[in-house]
Amino acid sequence: MKLILCILYLFIYSSLSHSTEITFSLSDTWQQGKNSSDNNKVHYELLSDPVAYTIGLKDWDSGILGKYRSKYVKKFSLNYTAQYSIANTEYKGVPATGYFKSKFTKQLYEVFISRSLNNKFKIFLGYGFQRQKDYNKGRVTTTGAVGTTHEWHKYWYHPMGLLWTINPKWTLKSQYNHWHKGESHENDGVHYEYGYAWGLDFNISKKVSEKFSVFSFYKYWDIDDSDVLSGSWFTMHESEEIGAGISYKF
Numbered sequence: 001m002k003l004i005l006c007i008l009y010l011f012i013y014s015s016l017s018h019s020t021e022i023t024f025s026l027s028d029t030w031q032q033g034k035n036s037s038d039n040n041k042v043h044y045e046l047l048s049d050p051v052a053y054t055i056g057l058k059d060w061d062s063g064i065l066g067k068y069r070s071k072y073v074k075k076f077s078l079n080y081t082a083q084y085s086i087a088n089t090e091y092k093g094v095p096a097t098g099y100f101k102s103k104f105t106k107q108l109y110e111v112f113i114s115r116s117l118n119n120k121f122k123i124f125l126g127y128g129f130q131r132q133k134d135y136n137k138g139r140v141t142t143t144g145a146v147g148t149t150h151e152w153h154k155y156w157y158h159p160m161g162l163l164w165t166i167n168p169k170w171t172l173k174s175q176y177n178h179w180h181k182g183e184s185h186e187n188d189g190v191h192y193e194y195g196y197a198w199g200l201d202f203n204i205s206k207k208v209s210e211k212f213s214v215f216s217f218y219k220y221w222d223i224d225d226s227d228v229l230s231g232s233w234f235t236m237h238e239s240e241e242i243g244a245g246i247s248y249k250f
Contacts, residue, residue: 009054019061020250025217026051027243033235035165036225037236043235046134049101054245056083056108060163060173063155064112067176075116079124083108098141110159128177130155137187149186155221156180168207175201177221181248184226184234192234193224205247216244 031046063077085106092099112126134151161175177199185191199222205215219241226234 009174014119019063020057020059021213021244021247022250023054023056023058023083023159023215023247024244025054025056025215025242025245027054027085027217028052029089029239029241031237032240033237035235040236044091044093046104047090047092050089052085052087052106052241052243054083054085054243056081058082058247060114060171077114077116077122078110079114079126081108081110089134092140093141100136100139100141102135102139104132104134106130112159114163120165123161124163125160127180128155128157130157138189149190151184151186151189153182153184155182155194155197155223157197159201161201170207171205172201173201175203177201182223189228190232192229194223194226194234197221197223211249213247213249215247216242218242 027048028050029046029048029052033043033045034040035043058079058081060079060081061077063079083106085108086103086167088101088103090099091102108128108130110126110128112124114122114124116122116148132153134153137150157180158178159175161173164171164172179197179199182193182194182197183192200220201217203215203217204220205213207213219239221239223237223239225236
């Protein structure tokens, strides 16, 4: 409900500038955890089965304020991205854990201020939040083990980078995600915090018409071990996402 209200608010408010885009994409996702206490051996792998489905809203153009910006801030824009993803997954753990099928949902929100350097380049800096839920409770593995918890992973970070209008049809967004903080917790109350991570995000789009565009993207995260509680922790992990989609501008 919060996500729906947020999307409706952004749509109504920012559509005044006629630069809001609704997006839909398919992506292949992969996540791998490694055990730093055992020579970084692979602890688990999580794969989309077969793809993740994502719907979202974005405005990387004139921004939320649109044409109502005063002449003093004409070179600045307030932009955003909002996405919701869902996917069936395959989880492959260490031999004792085995293999099982599950699913995850993911929310992503980014707000950033961009500044035009010229007709082709914009730089931007902002604040982002990402939340993923893994539905593992009750899943029976190939070894007979039963998952007892759902897991939530939350990241707070600062997106920064460059928007490049290559020509009237092609646009490239390159982004580095500077870590702020992160945490994971389970429905049984266990809570862990992450100390350091970093990420990359690339998106290239081609305008097909005044309303429609196609795009492809690549996302990457590298996250260190969480803190240790009672001899237990969330292992370091890497994640990648590569996909393609379409967008429609209102």
